[in-house]
Every structure is written in C-alpha cells, then in structure tokens.
Amino acid sequence: xxxxxxxxxxxxxxxxxxxxxxxxxxxxxxxxxxxxxxxxxxxxxxxxxxxxxxxxxxxxxxxxxxxxxxxxxxxxxxxxxxxxxxxxxxxxxxxxxxxxxxxxxxxxxxxxxxxxxxxxxxxxxxxxxxxxxxxxxxxxxxxxxxxxxxxxxxxxxxxxxxxxxxxxxxxxxxxxxxxxxxxxxxxxxxxxxxxxxxxxxxxxxxxxxxxxxxxxxxxxxxxxxxxxxxxxxxxxxxxxxxxxxxxxxxxxxxxxxxxxxxxxxxxxxxxxxxxxxxxxxxxxxxxxxxxxxxxxxxxxxxxxxxxxxxxxxxxxxxxxx
Amino acid sequence: xxxxxxxxxxxxxxxxxxxxxxxxxxxxxxxxxxxxxxxxxxxxxxxxxxxxxxxxxxxxxxxxxxxxxxxxxxxxxxxxxxxxxxxxxxxxxxxxxxxxxxxxxxxxxxxxxxxxxxxxxxxxxxxxxxxxxxxxxxxxxxxxxxxxxxxxxxxxxxxxxxxxxxxxxxxxxxxxxxxxxxxxxxxxxxxxxxxxxxxxxxxxxxxxxxxxxxxxxxxxxxxxxxxxxxxxxxxxxxxxxxxxxxxxxxxxxxxxxxxxxxxxxxxxxxxxxxxxxxxxxxxxxxxxxxxxxxxxxxxxxxxxxxxxxxxxxxxxxxxxxxxxxxxxxxxxxxxxxxxxxxxxxxxxxxxxxxxxxxxxxxxxxxxxxxxxxxxxxxxxxxxxxxxx
Numbered sequence: 001x002x003x004x005x006x007x008x009x010x011x012x013x014x015x016x017x018x019x020x021x022x023x024x025x026x027x028x029x030x031x032x033x034x035x036x037x038x039x040x041x042x043x044x045x046x047x048x049x050x051x052x053x054x055x056x057x058x059x060x061x062x063x064x065x066x067x068x069x070x071x072x073x074x075x076x077x078x079x080x081x082x083x084x085x086x087x088x089x090x091x092x093x094x095x096x097x098x099x100x101x102x103x104x105x106x107x108x109x110x111x112x113x114x115x116x117x118x119x120x121x122x123x124x125x126x127x128x129x130x131x132x133x134x135x136x137x138x139x140x141x142x143x144x145x146x147x148x149x150x151x152x153x154x155x156x157x158x159x160x161x162x163x164x165x166x167x168x169x170x171x172x173x174x175x176x177x178x179x180x181x182x183x184x185x186x187x188x189x190x191x192x193x194x195x196x197x198x199x200x201x202x203x204x205x206x207x208x209x210x211x212x213x214x215x216x217x218x219x220x221x222x223x224x225x226x227x228x229x230x231x232x233x234x235x236x237x238x239x240x241x242x243x244x245x246x247x248x249x250x251x252x253x254x255x256x257x258x259x260x261x262x263x264x265x266x267x268x269x270x271x272x273x274x275x276x277x278x279x280x281x282x283x284x285x286x287x288x289x290x291x292x293x294x295x296x297x298x299x300x301x302x303x304x305x306x307x308x309x310x311x312x313x314x315x316x317x318x319x320x321x
Numbered sequence: 322x323x324x325x326x327x328x329x330x331x332x333x334x335x336x337x338x339x340x341x342x343x344x345x346x347x348x349x350x351x352x353x354x355x356x357x358x359x360x361x362x363x364x365x366x367x368x369x370x371x372x373x374x375x376x377x378x379x380x381x382x383x384x385x386x387x388x389x390x391x392x393x394x395x396x397x398x399x400x401x402x403x404x405x406x407x408x409x410x411x412x413x414x415x416x417x418x419x420x421x422x423x424x425x426x427x428x429x430x431x432x433x434x435x436x437x438x439x440x441x442x443x444x445x446x447x448x449x450x451x452x453x454x455x456x457x458x459x460x461x462x463x464x465x466x467x468x469x470x471x472x473x474x475x476x477x478x479x480x481x482x483x484x485x486x487x488x489x490x491x492x493x494x495x496x497x498x499x500x501x502x503x504x505x506x507x508x509x510x511x512x513x514x515x516x517x518x519x520x521x522x523x524x525x526x527x528x529x530x531x532x533x534x535x536x537x538x539x540x541x542x543x544x545x546x547x548x549x550x551x552x553x554x555x556x557x558x559x560x561x562x563x564x565x566x567x568x569x570x571x572x573x574x575x576x577x578x579x580x581x582x583x584x585x586x587x588x589x590x591x592x593x594x595x596x597x598x599x600x601x602x603x604x605x606x607x608x609x610x611x612x613x614x615x616x617x618x619x620x621x622x623x624x625x626x627x628x629x630x631x632x633x634x635x636x637x638x639x640x641x642x643x644x645x646x647x648x649x650x651x652x653x654x655x656x657x658x659x660x661x662x663x664x665x666x667x668x669x670x671x672x673x674x675x676x677x678x679x680x681x682x683x684x685x686x687x688x689x690x691x692x693x694x695x696x697x698x699x700x701x702x703x704x705x706x707x708x709x
Contacts, residue, residue: 199704214709216693219700226699227645231618238621254614299607306610310601310661315593318617319624321342321406321413 002045010038014050018059025110026061044240051182052236055189055259055291058283060145062109064182064294071178072118075171076163085112085131086175087119087151088294097121100157104134108149111136117151120172126163129155143286173245179295180248184236184255187291191229191255191262194284198222198266205271212269221265225258232258238319247318249301256298259288332388339392339403342410349389349414358383362420366674370540374499377423381454384411390426390452397441398433399449404631409582409624416586419594424496425457430579432458432504435519435572439560443521459500459524461491461546462569468493469694471506472514472566476548478507484554485509487522490547493688497544498533500524505546506565517565521557528552538680574636576689581623581643588616588654591678595658598672605661612657615650622646638702641695648685648692655682 002010017029039046047067054063065085073081087095087106095104104127106119112131121127134153141148163171199222202213212218232255239251263285267274274281292298309315333352338345353359362380367373384390385399393407394400408430415422429451436444450456467474476489487507494503502523510516524531528551533541560568592613599605623643629636659666659679666672666679686692700706 196704199700199706203705203707210709211707213700213706216697216700219706220693220696222704222706223645223696223699226704227642227649228618230642231615231622231646234621234625235618250614250617253610254618257614302610302614303603303606304610305613306606306608307601307603309592309596309609309613310599310606313596315589315596315613317413317589317620319621321346321410321624321627 002042007045007049010046010049011053014053015057018054018057018061026059026063027066047182048185048237048240051185052189052192055186055191055287056193058145058190058280058287060147062147064179064186065109067182068175068179069118071175072171075174076167081116081118081128084116084118084128085110087117089120090150092150094123095119095121095127097125097127097157097160097162102127102129102155102157102160104129104151104153104155106151107139108136108151109147111149112151119151120168121162124169125165126168126172128161128163129159133159141290143283143290145283146287146290148290176295177243177245177248180252181236181239181243183291183294184232184239184248184251187252187255187259187288188229188233188236190284190288190291191225191232191259194259194262194266194281195222195225195229197280198262198269202269218269221268225262225265228254228258228261235318242318246316249296250305250318252296253298253301253305256288256292256301260292260298263288329386329388331386334388334392334401339401342406345392345407346410346414349411350417352387352389353414353418353420359420364419365421367421370542371499373421374424374496377421378454380420381423381425385453394433394448394452395437397444397448398437399452405579406627406631409579409627412583413586416590419590422583422587423454425451425454427580427583428458428460428496430583431572431576432460434575435504435559435568436521438571439519439564439568440521440558442556443559447521456502457496457500458521459494459497459503459544459546461494461497461503461505461522463493464490465492469691471569472517474506474508474517476505476507478509478518478520478553481552484552484557485520487520487528487548487551487553490545492534492545493543494531494546495543497524497546498531498541503546504559506569509562509565514566515563517569518562519559519565519568520553521559522548522551522553526551536681537683538677540677540681542681573690574640575630577640577644578623578626578630578636580689581619581647582627584647584651585616585620585623588612588619588650591658591675592616592654594675595661599661599663602661605657608653608657608660612650612653615646615653619643619646619650638698641690641698642703644690645692645695645699648695651682651685655679 013033050063068086069084070082072086073079085108087108090105090107093105095106104119114130114132116128117131117134118126118128133155134151137150139148139150202218203211205212235251235254239247270279270281273279338348390411391401392403393405395402412422433448436448451458462471464474464476476487476491478485478487502521504519505522506517506519508516509518528549530547532545534543534545536542626640626643701708
C-alpha cells in the first residue's frame with residue numbers, strides 16, 4: 001500500500017502529466033514516471049488517483065482505452081491483447097458475424113493501427129481483427145476535446161479470430177466492470193471539482209452588496225450536489241477495492257448522477273459567465289455528458305439495478321464492517 | 322481494545338467474537354436464528370407502538386443477559402468493552418433477520434456516549450439498567466417555540482437547595498410517555514447558547530405531566546412534557562452549568578453518524594421485503610434501482626463514520642452529509658416500495674406495518690435538524706460558503 005507522502009507525490013506528478021500541452025500519448029508520458037511499477041505495486045490506489053485527477057483536470061488523454069485492453073487481456077489470459085483497441089458499443093448499430101464475414105460498428109478513443117481490435121459481436125462472442133482492416137472516422141461529439149472514433153468495415157471471417165461462449169462473456173463482463181469503476185472515479189473527480197469550484201465562486205461574486213454564496217437558495221443547491229458526490233466517492237472507492245461487478249455497476253450509476261447534479265447546480269451558481277467559453281465550466285459539463293454514456297448511462301444502470309433486485313428477489317449489501 | 326472478562330454464565334460470547342465485528346455478527350446471527358428465546362422476535366410485526374415497546378423490552382433483556390448487546394460498550398456503561406463497530410454489527414444482524422430494533426437502542430446510541438464523557442459519575446449506577454432495558458430514557462430538547470432554532474428555548478432552570486427546579490414545556494420527545502427519565506436541555510442562565518444546561522430528570526414526579534402525541538402513522542411516537550416546578554438534584558447535571566449547548570453539539574455526531582448506519586440496515590431490509598412481496602415490473606425498475614443506489618451510498622458513507630467513531634476521531638460538521646444522505650435514501654426507499662407494491666399498499670391488512678413505516682418516513686427531512694438546516698451547515702461549514 002502507498003503511504004500518504006508517496007500518494008501526494010504521485011498526485012502532483014499525475015496532475016502535471018494530465019495538464020501539460022503535448023501530443024505525446026499519455027501512455028508514453030506515464031511510462032516516464034515508472035507508471036507500470038506504480039500500478040503493479042498498488043493498482044487500486046494508482047488507478048483511482050489517475051482517473052479521479054483526470055476528471056478533476058478534464059484531461060482529454062486516452063487513459064481508459066489501454067485499461068480496457070489490459071482488463072480484457074487479463075481476463076482472457078492473452079498478454080498479446082494488452083496492445084488491443086477495445087471497440088465499445090456503437091450507437092449507430094451492432095457488430096455481427098454472419099455469412100462468413102464480420103461487420104464492425106464500434107467506438108474507440110484512439111485510432112488503431114495494425115494492432116488487434118476486439119469487438120463484441122451479436123451480444124455474446126468476441127471478434128479479434130487487425131485494426132488496419134477497418135475504417136476509422138473521427139466523430140463530432142458533445143465534448144469536442146475527448147476524441148472518439150467510429151470503426152466500421154466488413155472483413156472476411158478467415159481474417160477474424162472468434163472467442164466464443166462463457167469465456168467471451170466472462171472476459172467482457174470483467175472489462176465492463178473495470179471500465180465502470182474507472183469511469184466512476186473520473187465522474188467523481190469532475191463532480192468534486194465542479195462542486196468545490198462553484199462554492200468558491202459564490203464567495204467571490206458580489207450582488208446586492210454581498211457575496212451571492214450568502215443566499216440559502218445557492219447554498220442548498222451546492223449542498224445537495226455535495227451529498228451525492230460524497231456518496232458516489234465512497235462507492236467508487238469500494239468498487240476499486242472489491243473489484244466486483246455489482247459494486248462497479250452501482251458506483252457508476254451514482255457517479256453519473258452525481259456529476260450531472262453537480263453540473264446542474266453549479267451552472268446556476270455561475271450564472272451567465274458559466275454559460276460562456278470565458279469560463280472553464282463548459283468543459284466539465286460536456287465531459288460529464290459523454291462519460292456518463294460510456295458503459296451505461298446512470299438511468300439505464302439504475303434500471304439494470306432495479307430489474308436485478310426484482311427478478312432475483314434479493315437485495316445485496318455492499319461493504320461489510 | 323479493553324475487554325472485560327465475561328463472567329456471566331448465560332453469556333453466549335467467546336473470545337473469537339471479540340476479535341472482529343464480522344465474526345461477532347456471524348455468531349450472533351447463528352444464535353438468533355436457532356435459539357428458541359429469540360423466536361418471538363423474528364419477523365415480529367407490532368400492532369401498536371406500545372405493544373412493540375413492551376414486546377421488544379424482552380429482546381433487549383435477552384441480548385443483554387446473553388452478552389450480545391454489551392459488546393461495543395465500555396465496562397462503565399455495563400458493557401464488555403470493544404468499539405462501536407460491534408454495535409453497528411448487531412444492528413445489521415437484527416435487520417438481516419427481520420427483527421425490529423428496540424427503540425431504546427437508538428436512544429442509547431445518542432445518550433450513552435454523552436453520559437460517559439460528561440457525567441461519568443452517573444454511568445455506573447444508571448447505564449447498566451438502561452442498556453438492559455429495565456430503565457427507559459427520553460430526550461427533551463425541542464419546545465413549541467424552539468424547533469430548528471433550538472438555542473431560543475425557554476424552559477427555566479433555577480437553583481433550589483441542593484438541586485434545581487424546572488418549569489416550561491418540551492415537545493417531540495420520542496417515547497416520552499414510555500420513559501422513566503429524560504435528558505433535558507433547560508435555561509439556567511441568560512439568553513443564547515451559553516445559558517443552557519443539560520440535566521437528567523426523573524419523569525415520574527408530581528411536577529411533570531407527559532402527554533403522548535399521535536403522529537401521521539397513528540402511533541404515539543412522541544410526547545409533550547409539561548414541567549411545573551419539577552425537581553432535579555444537583556448531581557443530575559450533565560457536564561457543568563452553561564455547558565448544555567456544547568454537549569448537544571457533541572451529541573450530534575452520534576445522532577447524525579451512528580444513526581445513519583442503523584437506518585441503512587432498515588432500508589436494505591425493507592427493500593428486501595418489497596422484492597419478496599412484489600411482482601417484477603420494468604415500470605418500477607429505475608425507481609427501485611435509484612432507491613437502492615442511495616441506500617448503498619448511505620451504507621458506505623455511514624460505515625466510514627462508524628469506523629471513525631471506533632477510532633475515537635472527533636467528527637465535525639461533515640456528519641450532516643450523512644444525515645442528508647439518510648433523508649434522500651429514506652424518502653427514495655419508501656417511495657419506491659409504495660410505488661412497486663401498487664394499490665394494495667394502501668388497503669392490504671397484512672401491509673399495515675409497512676404503511677406505518679412509510680408514513681413515518683415523511684418525518685425524515687424534519688426531525689433531528691431539518692433538511693434545510695443541514696444543507697446550510699454543509700454549505701457553510703463543510704464547503705466554506707460565506708455566512709450572511
């Protein structure tokens with residue numbers, strides 16, 4: 001386990017890496033920090049810190065893509081897949097494997113080159129295909145800075161490695177669980193930043209001869225957001241330590257909701273300035289919308305939780321004393 | 322952790338259970354689900370609050386005599402040592418088995434830590450009886466004109482010989498009409514916070530009349546207490562004269578922290594009841610999922626608070642976050658249950674107990690410092706927003 005001094009140093013270094021202006025990929029810059037050793041030593045603290053800071057700084061670096069590949073490679077016991085690009089579900093259509101060919105429609109954060117691309121086909125199997133066989137188009141998104149690309153193409157089955165059955169389902173679930181935890185951390189980082197920064201702003205902005213933060217109407221907005229953010233933070237921490245599917249599902253549901261609530265309440269506290277590009281707020285709002293959609297938005301996840309409770313007739317408890 | 326040798330022959334505790342709350346909880350669950358003395362409490366559904374109080378006094382005595390409820394309290398309170406996590410584990414175990422928590426346990430959580438710190442001279446004589454349920458205590462803080470603005474309270478406390486005389490009116494005293502004594506906040510000095518003193522007063526005396534108040538669910542949850550020259554001896558002062566407000570603030574960390582953990586256990590249990598009773602319907606999936614997610618957030622947040630209390634950390638205004646999360650989780654849980662169980666919720670005889678709990682949940686944003694007061698505290702004292 002990392003001690004507090006080491007953790008502070010790590011935070012400082014990561015904040016620098018996440019905010020520096022450069023085109024060098026995040027993975028390479030993290031490599032210079034000895035990141036792989038930090039992760040090997042204490043993966044939960046390292047990754048929790050990285051993704052929370054990534055939310056806090058609205059960094060657009062692709063940290064998630066490599067983690068999804070690592071989780072999938074780990075679950076499949078195939079080290080070669082650590083360099084893979086994992087295609088996430090595309091809102092434009094499914095990927096499918098029929099009639100001797102693979103049709104791909106997937107979304108990624110970094111364009112693949114000649115490395116393997118893994119996509120989920122027909123909602124159950126996994127297909128692995130070389131990236132250069134697919135067409136990659138940059139998407140215009142709600143968040144102009146966090147790059148997302150659509151991968152499309154049709155590839156003959158002979159060029160496709162198919163992973164079937166339980167192996168595929170278990171590995172994909174493990175990857176989704178890992179990704180939901182990290183996204184929950186990132187959304188919590190956003191939510192904390194937005195709440196704290198709006199609280200501070202209301203102490204500076206003067207109207208009617210006093211700081212607008214003295215008005216209970218605004219105090220209660222920010223307090224409402226803060227309460228959900230604290231709950232989301234505890235759930236994200238727990239999801240990291242437990243690593244279980246259910247905790248990550250609940251953590252991402254609450255984190256998405258906390259970030260959206262924080263943005264809604266903060267926006268009103270900022271007033272008109274928060275609606276402009278003069279202020280940083282719009283970056284956080286846009287990022288929230290995009291991240292919430294990944295691996296299940298908070299409303300869908302709440303439905304998933306509710307359906308599971310009703311159908312299993314069992315209400316599990318997260319975290320023991 | 323200091324642990325007293327448990328010489329009680331009826332004790333069900335063994336040394337391993339003192340090691341961890343998890344081992345303790347597992348053993349307690351085994352005891353309660355197999356020992357026939359616990360059978361009358363499993364899935365107990367009260368007909369009225371008074372019936373419930375009488376019935377569950379037996380459970381409180383059983384848990385004390387067998388040692389279970391003594392773990393987690395210091396010896397000076399009649400306990401066996403161990404930190405508050407053991408109490409939290411006991412509450413969770415009771416909920417797991419659908420055994421209602423005797424109301425005095427929630428009072429203990431709030432009053433005993435205060436007595437131990439501010440009135441140790443009363444602990445030995447009074448706390449064991451309180452822990453066992455032989456004696457029941459209430460709290461009397463609010464007044465008709467002092468609710469959220471507690472510091473404006475007016476009940477007078479005047480010296481008289483080797484004690485004090487109390488005159489005034491208290492309200493919202495939980496279980497007041499079923500209690501023998503009450504911790505009470507009165508004005509012994511001038512206006513404002515500094516003129517307040519906390520005392521422990523006997524309710525069965527000529528100068529005191531206690532009248533129950535019927536709450537929204539039809540049960541007598543609280544009482545009014547009328548004091549007309551009531552007597553309290555000098556050794557029943559908790560802390561010192563004028564220290565009442567500071568003690569009330571100390572009390573809040575327990576009221577807002579440990580209470581939240583106890584309640585999350587109830588929300589999980591009641592959601593469990595609802596999914597056993599209801600018919601799956603996707604229409605209610607999100608509402609149930611939302612309630613569960615908030616209950617889970619409350620669980621982990623209050624778990625951390627209980628662990629901090631166990632490490633004897635002094636908690637600050639951040640415990641208001643626990644209280645606010647509790648309010649959100651409580652309202653969401655009961656709204657989801659009521660929606661999911663449908664029209665029968667309002668008219669089914671067998672659901673009366675659940676209906677009463679639903680109705681009582683409407684008090685969540687009001688009692689113990691309203692939602693608005695808590696939000697203001699969080700904004701100003703946790704997030705540093707400016708005061709007017």
